[in-house]
Amino acid sequence: FCENDILPSSDGDEVWEFNITKRQWRHIKTAGKSPGPRTGHSMFPWKGDLYLWGGMMEERSGTPRRYYFTKLYKLNMTGKGPVYKWEVVKTRSQEPIGREEYAGVLYKGKYYVHAGNNPNVEGSALKDTWVLNLSNFKWSPLKDGPVTRHCHCMWAGNNKLYVLGGRTDIPQDPANFSLMNVSNPSIEDFVSFDLGTKTWKYEDLVGKYRPHDMSEFTVLPLYNKDGDDEPSSVVIWGGYRDPGRPKTMTLAERKAKFGEEHEEFRLPYKKRLLRFDMKTNVWKPLKPTSPILPKAQSFMCRLKSENGITHFLIGGGYGVDPDHDTRDLSERTRAEAHRLHQDAIALGHEVPADFESYMNAQQLSKHKPQYSNKVYEVLVTESFGERGEAGWSWNFFKLSADKLPGVESVLHPASPTLHNIVDLSLDDFLQPRVDSVVADDQNNLFGVRVKFVGLKGRQDLNGEVGRCGRWLSKTGRYEVFLPLYENGGKLGSISVKPENLLIADAVTTLEVEELLAYTSSDKRFPPVLINLARTSESDRPPLDDIIDPIPIARGGGVVPIFDTYRGPLSKEAHALLRTIANPEIGNDKMIACSLLAQKFSEEDRRNPNTKKMTESSIFFSDFVRDRKAKDSVRVASFEASMAKFSDSMVDEVCGKWLKVVVKLDGIHPPIRREFVVRPAMTLRALHDQVLCPIMGWKSNYHCYAFRKVFEDLEKLKDSCWIGPRTSTALDSMFMPLYVGGCVANDKQISIGQLYASEESDDNLKVQWVHDFGDWYSHSIDISRCDGQDVPSNANVGYLLGGEGLNIPEDAGGLFLYEQLIGKLTHRFPMDISDENGNCVSRDFTDPSSEHWWGYFNTEVRNKPNMQRSLGNPLEFNLDLARNDVEAAIRRPTQKSGRENQNVHSMDFRTGLIHEKDKKVSASQVKDATKLCAVCGVTVALRKCSSCKSVAYCSREHQVEHWKEHKSACKAVQKKSNK
Numbered sequence: 017f018c019e020n021d022i023l024p025s026s027d028g029d030e031v032w033e034f035n036i037t038k039r040q041w042r043h044i045k046t047a048g049k050s051p052g053p054r055t056g057h058s059m060f061p062w063k064g065d066l067y068l069w070g071g072m073m074e075e076r077s078g079t080p081r082r083y084y085f086t087k088l089y090k091l092n093m094t095g096k097g098p099v100y101k102w103e104v105v106k107t108r109s110q111e112p113i114g115r116e117e118y119a120g121v122l123y124k125g126k127y128y129v130h131a132g133n134n135p136n137v138e139g140s141a142l143k144d145t146w147v148l149n150l151s152n153f154k155w156s157p158l159k160d161g162p163v164t165r166h167c168h169c170m171w172a173g174n175n176k177l178y179v180l181g182g183r184t185d186i187p188q189d190p191a192n193f194s195l196m197n198v199s200n201p202s203i204e205d206f207v208s209f210d211l212g213t214k215t216w217k218y219e220d221l222v223g224k225y226r227p228h229d230m231s232e233f234t235v236l237p238l239y240n241k242d243g244d245d246e247p248s249s250v251v252i253w254g255g256y257r258d259p260g261r262p263k264t265m266t267l268a269e270r271k272a273k274f275g276e277e278h279e280e281f282r283l284p285y286k287k288r289l290l291r292f293d294m295k296t297n298v299w300k301p302l303k304p305t306s307p308i309l310p311k312a313q314s315f316m317c318r319l320k321s322e323n324g325i326t327h328f329l330i331g332g333g334y335g336v337d338p339d340h341d342t343r344d345l346s347e348r349t350r351a352e353a354h355r356l357h358q359d360a361i362a363l364g365h366e367v368p369a370d371f372e373s374y375m376n377a378q379q380l381s382k383h384k385p386q387y388s389n390k391v392y393e394v395l396v397t398e399s400f401g402e403r404g405e406a407g408w409s410w411n412f413f414k415l416s417a418d419k420l421p422g423v424e425s426v427l428h429p430a431s432p433t434l435h436n437i438v439d440l441s442l443d444d445f446l447q448p449r450v451d452s453v454v455a456d457d458q459n460n461l462f463g464v465r466v467k468f469v470g471l472k473g474r475q476d477l478n479g480e481v482g483r484c485g486r487w488l489s490k491t492g493r494y495e496v497f498l499p500l501y502e503n504g505g506k507l508g509s510i511s512v513k514p515e516n517l518l519i520a521d522a523v524t525t526l527e528v529e530e531l532l533a534y535t536s537s538d539k540r541f542p543p544v545l546i547n548l549a550r551t552s553e554s555d556r557p558p559l560d561d562i563i564d565p566i567p568i569a570r571g572g573g574v575v576p577i578f579d580t581y582r583g584p585l586s587k588e589a590h591a592l593l594r595t596i597a598n599p600e601i602g603n604d605k606m607i608a609c610s611l612l613a614q615k616f617s618e619e620d621r622r623n624p625n626t627k628k629m630t631e632s633s634i635f636f637s638d639f640v641r642d643r644k645a646k647d648s649v650r651v652a653s654f655e656a657s658m659a660k661f662s663d664s665m666v667d668e669v670c671g672k673w674l675k676v677v678v679k680l681d682g683i684h685p686p687i688r689r690e691f692v693v694r695p696a697m698t699l700r701a702l703h704d705q706v707l708c709p710i711m712g713w714k715s716n717y718h719c720y721a722f723r724k725v726f727e728d729l730e731k732l733k734d735s736c737w738i739g740p741r742t743s744t745a746l747d748s749m750f751m752p753l754y755v756g757g758c759v760a761n762d763k764q765i766s767i768g769q770l771y772a773s774e775e776s777d778d779n780l781k782v783q784w785v786h787d788f789g790d791w792y793s794h795s796i797d798i799s800r801c802d803g804q805d806v807p808s809n810a811n812v813g814y815l816l817g818g819e820g821l822n823i824p825e826d827a828g829g830l831f832l833y834e835q836l837i838g839k840l841t842h843r844f845p846m847d848i849s850d851e852n853g854n855c856v857s858r859d860f861t862d863p864s865s866e867h868w869w870g871y872f873n874t875e876v877r878n879k880p881n882m883q884r885s886l887g888n889p890l891e892f893n894l895d896l897a898r899n900d901v902e903a904a905i906r907r908p909t910q911k912s913g914r915e916n917q918n919v920h921s922m923d924f925r926t927g928l929i930h931e932k933d934k935k936v937s938a939s940q941v942k943d944a945t946k947l948c949a950v951c952g953v954t955v956a957l958r959k960c961s962s963c964k965s966v967a968y969c970s971r972e973h974q975v976e977h978w979k980e981h982k983s984a985c986k987a988v989q990k991k992s993n994k
Contacts, residue, residue: 029050029051029052029053029054030043031043031044031046031091031100032044034317034329034391036317036319036329039391039393044099044100045099045100046091046099046100046101046102047099047100047101047102048092048101048102048103049089049102049103049104050102051068051071051085051087051089051102052073053073054071054072054073054085055071055072055073055116056070056071056072056115056116056117056118056132056133057069057070057071057072057085057116058070058071058118058120060120060122060127061122062122062127062150064093064094065090065091065092065093065094066090066091066093067088067089067090067091067105067127068088068089068090068091069085069087069088069089069120069127069129069148070084070085070086070114070115070116070118070120070129070132071084071085071114071116072084072085072114072115072116073085082135082136083114084113084114084115084116084134084136085114086111086112086113086114087104087105088104088105088107088148088153089102089103089104089105090102090103090104090105105153106153107148107153107154107155108152108153108154108155109154109155109156110155110157111155112129112144112146112155112157113134113137113142114134115131115132115133115134115142115166116132116133116134116166117132117133117166117167118130118131118132118133118142118166119131119132119168119169119170119179119182120170121170121171121172121177123172123177123245124172124245125149125150125151126147126148126149126150127147127148127150128145128146128147128148128158128170128172128177129145129146129147129148130144130145130146130161130168130170130177130179130209131143131144131145131161131164131165131166131168131179131182132166133166133167140164140185140200141164141165141166141183141184141185141200142164142166143160143161143162143163143164143165144157144160144161145157145158145159145160145161145177145209146158158209158214159209159214159215159216161179161207161209161216162205162207162216162218163184163203163205163207164184164185165179165181165182165183165184165203165205166182166183166184166200166231167181167182167183167202167231167232167256168180168181168182168183168231169181169182169233169234169235169252170235171235171237171247171250173237173246173247173250173294174246174294175210175211175212176208176209176210176211177208177209177211178206178207178208178219178250179205179206179207179208179209180205180206180227180230180235180252181202181203181204181205181206181227181229181230181231181233181255182202182203182205182231183200183201183202183203183231183258184200184201184203184205185200200258201229201258202229202230202231202256202257202258203229203231204221204226204227204228204229204230205218206218206219206221206227207219219297220297221299222296222297222298222299225277225290225299225300225301226299227252227290227299228257228273228274228281229257229258230255230256230257230286231255231256231257231258231312232254232255232256232312232313233252233253233254233255233256233286233312234252234253234254234255234313234314234315234316234330234333235250235251235252235316236250236251236252236253236316236318236328237249237250237318238250238251238291238318246294247294248293248294248295249291249292249293249294250291250292250294251289251290251291251292251302252288252289252290252292253288253289253314253316253330254285254286254287254288254310254311254312254314254333254335255285255286255288255312256284256285256286256312256313256335257281257284257286258284270282283310283336285310285311285312285334285335285336285385286310286312287309287310287311288301289301289302290302309335309336310335310336311333311334311335311336311388312333312334312335313332313333313334314330314331314332314333315330315331315332315333316328316329316330317329319393328393329391329392329393330391330392331388331389331390331391331392332388332389332390332391333387333388334385334386334387334388335385335386335388336385336386408888408891409863409869409872409888410862410863412840412841412888412890412891413840413841413842413862413863413868414841415841418685419685420837420838420841420843421683421684421685421687421821421833421834421837422683422684422834423436423682423683423830423831423834424682424683424684425437425682427525427528427529427532428525429442429445429446429525429729430442430725430727430729430732432584432681432682432783432793432795433681433682433793434584435540435541435583435584435585435791436540436682436830436831437528437532437539437540438528438531438532438539438540439499439500439501439539439540439541439585439590440523440528441584441585441586441587441590441754442584442729442732442733443463443586443587443733444465444522444523444587445522445523445524445525445729446522446729446730446733447522448464448465448519448520448522450464450519451519452518452519453466453484453494453514453517453518453519454514455487455492455514456487456489457487458486458487458494461484461487461494462484462485462486462588462591463483463484463586463587463588463589463590463591463592464483464484464519464520464587465481465482465483465484465519465520465523465587466481466482466483466484466494466496466517466518466519466520467479467480467481467517467518467519467520468480468481468482468496468512468516468517469516469517469518470515470516471512471516474510477498477510480498480502481520482496482497482498482499482510483496483497483499483587483590483591483594484496484517484591485497485509485591485594485595486591486595488511491511492513493511493512493513493514494511494512494513494514494517495509495510495511495595496509496510496511496512496517497509497590497591497594498510499539500541500542501537501538501539506599507594507597507599507607508599509594541585541590542605542606542607543580543581543582543606543607543829544580544581544582544593544606544607544608544609544753545578545579545580545581545606545607545608545609546578546579546580546581546608546609546611546749546750547576547577547578547608547609547610547611548561548562548576548577548578548611548612548613548749549574549575549576549577549610549611549612549613550565550566550574550575550577550612550613550614551565551566551567551574551575551613552574552575554566554575554613555744556744557742557743557744557748558577558613558744558746558748558749559640559748559749559751559752560742561613562611562613562633562636562637562640562749563637563640563641563644565613565614565615566613567614567615574612577746578746579746579747579749579750579789580789580828581747581750581753581788581789581791582789582790582791582828582829582831583750583753583754583785583788583789583791583793584754584791585753585754586753586754588639588643589752589753589754592635592636592639592753593607593609593753594607595632595635596609596611596631596632596635596636597609598610598628598632609632609636610628610629610632611629611632611633611636612626612629612630612633613633614633639752640752640757641757642757643752643756643757644752644757644758645757646757647756647757647758648757648758650734650736651736651758651759651760654736654738654760655760655761655764655765657773658760658764658765658769658770658773659764661768661769661772661773663696663958665772666695666696666766666768666769666771666772667695667768669768669771669772670695670768670771670772670800671695671800671801671802672694672695672801672803672970673692673693673694673695673800673801673802673803673806674692674693674694674695674767674768674771674798674799674800674801675690675691675692675798675799675800675801676690676691676692676693676767676796676797676798677689677690677796677797678690678691678707678710678711678784678794678795678796678797679794679795679796680711680792680793680794680820680823681793681794681795682793682830683820683830685819685820686819686820687711687819687820687821687822687823687892688818688819688820689710689711689815689817689818689897690815690816690817690818691706691710691813691814691815691816691901692801692803692805692806692810692813692814692816693706693767693812693813693956694768694812694813694956694969694970695766695767695768695771695956696766696768696812696956696957696958697766697767697768697812697813697955697956698762698763698764698765698766698767698955698956699722699738699739699762699763699765699766699767699770700740700762700763701905701954701955701956702767703715703720703722703762703784703786704716704904705813705901705904705905705907705954705955706813706901706904706905706955707784707786707794708786708904709897709900709901709903709904710815710818710897710900710901711786711794711822712822712823712881712892712897713786713787713792713825713881714825714880714881715904717745717825717880717881718745718747718786718787718788718789718825719739719740719743719745719747719748719750719751719787719788720739720740720784720785720786720787720788721737721738721739721751721755721759721784721785721788722737722738722739722762722770722782722783722784722785722796723735723736723737723738723782723783724736724770724773724774724780724781724782725781725782725783725795726781736759736760737755737756737759737760738759738760738761738762738765738770739755739759739760739762740759740762740763741758741759741761741763745788746789747787747788747789747790748788750788750789751788755785755788766956767798770782770798771798779797779798779799780797780798780799781795781796781797781798782795782796782797782798783795783796784796787825787826789826790826790827790828790829791829792823792829792830811905811948811951811953811969811970812905812953812955812956812969812970813901813905813955813956814898814901815894815897815898815901817894818892818894818897819892820892821837821890821891821892822881822882822889822890822891822892823890824836824875824876824879824881824882824889824890825879825880825881825882826879827875827879836875836876837890839871840868840871840872840876842860842861842862845858845859845860846858846859846860846861846867846868846871847871848861848867849867849870876889876890877889905953905954905955906947906952906953906954907954908946908954944965944966944967945957945959945964945965945966945967946967947967948967948968948969948970948973949966949967949968949973949977949981950968950969950973950976950977951969951973953969955969956969957969960974960981960985962985962988962989963984963985963988963989963992964988965984965985965988966981966984966985
């Protein structure tokens, strides 16, 4: 475009080029007969060149004078650069008079011009219509429009020209004398010109959200696919509204005219996004995801349309200054303004008597428009629309029953989904490691299943099985818990003497099947809600705060953190949670535990108001310390065994590539991915830079762990978990409930070492859990790979394929995820909330409803792993997933212990979103040993064995780089040998 707004001389015209790929501006050189500086013109592309027509130039020297241009110019873009050449295009027949601020549109090989402004003619504003046939460059007049206007917009489609808004020199209401003095107020006038019948027609403004009076706005046609002549819809953005006189309106007047959007019209500049459907003629709002400053005269350019999403750029314009934005006022500010208003009236100042009119006048007087040169990339997706409307949302809504996710669990002692069926653990299927119940043996009996015998007061319980809890020294009894489904959902326990308890036999699968068939009640252990209150100054891992709390200073703040656990439990954890549960708010649907990370005094222990929380906190912290002490021995032994597998041993056993198949447990249809990786990749890098991107999870957000899977149940029970040594993720506080008190360091163990440690010739079976709260367990199968399906340019990992949907983070586990999809696909009713968030009804909805989109954007797009696309983020896209992996393996592996910094929430609503580029580029790591010297990947690296100063992801890249590295390598060796 030409940016020539009031330039001092004719040699000041400029042409700028914006590179969409690089996002860079370039001031380009031009030759030939330049059109000169001007404003209010327009340009349009035709057959590879750019054409310019109209506009105005103001001469500042001597007597001020304005020139309005009629010549047509072409900027030849098809010749050899870098200099583009201007030339005047000769047109045939009579041409339109010169003008500025007109509307022009290119449609089916013709350029249409409508109305505009030229004060040199009577009436200033115009209403004529012209067409330029680009096959012979002949101008022809068409029928005048119904009203004069300028600063309006026009688009074409359905063989019609559509004209909206603008400013006019005709009063909107001739009966209102105050408007007779207004030269050009903004109007809402919406008309169309039928190119076949050559007639004008007023279009009905259909829909709740009408454009209202507006001018200087921006229009963007949207097409279903590239190359279409007819737009499917049109988006209008921003604009300016001159209200005429009086310039202020009372609150009541604003509400009457603009309805629930009245606050949007306090200032003349607009930030509204509206979508006009070309098929239904309905106006609908597109809601921005974050506050956008109102602007007028912005420019927009469309980038591409795919999967129901249109990418475009928006920039420039003028409007609200971000440093002086007075639209949003606090209650305190409004109260102060109200006092000043009353004082002004009492002193006899000429101010509006109505407070809202006074506020509008104050904001307008203080407001100073600000020009902007910023350009943003924005995305627009479909809005809620008519029933049956095409688009990915309707395709998703109409998913067939065989493609809808459903929870399916396997009844087997080693099943990773056993906890989804019954409140038993792997331990309960093994023969207990204690023979009898004796007094004060809590260390061995805690969590063990015991059978009641010889009870006299509760003879109904004889023969039943419960779970042993604490030893109660004051009464000489054990606290024993009955299963919740056997105890009416009550959390309470009974106290039993040792002689009335026997060690229960190991559970069999047949017994569980009979139990499940006996009654239809839920046999699962309920979800566990833990509320941990800790000092507001703490940013440490939650477990550290529990076992070694920072004292809460007098007057210091306490911050509660909440999370819910839905995973399996060890036998000890069963008893632990029943012990510390709050019986006042828990039941068979949810167990609630309140903990306080604090060092307690004797006074705290005796205080009846804090006694339960104090006892629970101490008991939980003691449990964590005990698990950590017991597991540390096993972890140290496992880490030592892994360290024995050297790089050469791993290479010999694994070869160049390992093939990995990962499948989410407990869901159908399967969610499955298949990929290859280098054996040298650590498990930390595997999780953070490969598994999370391909499965759609958010990296460095939740806690996770791996373990080898064995068919032998005793080996499986003692299998060592591998994960981050420290984690600030909230769900890390659940680790002792099943994983253990500590884990082996995943930064020191590679996938190749794990594979090489497999004793049999079979494939290695691994369990990987992501998110200790929602507990998404995955089964991983690892085998050698000959590399035939691996592209030659693959570095350290490559995604071969996959199937199944992605799951939003924090969805609440598989059962709630199944319900979420059910609500979005008309299987379950959805809560319908009012504008205050209160549920007013339950009903089935579809993508024609704003409630459907509100639920989708809150429960799906709002999640941190769902924000990279405004298409269907639940859908697995192989190309996007490959791109995510390529980007991930080139960034530094994120450090554990910083997960709390990634906890955030964004409000995604239908419509507009600013999205950061996710480009595949070389890492910015400064340490040369932290990235491959050839391709820049940051995982599966090995240092040069001679100098240790550079690293490579493969032998091939080391050989490729040797010619360049040779001299530096020898210099380092020589220096180190001195």
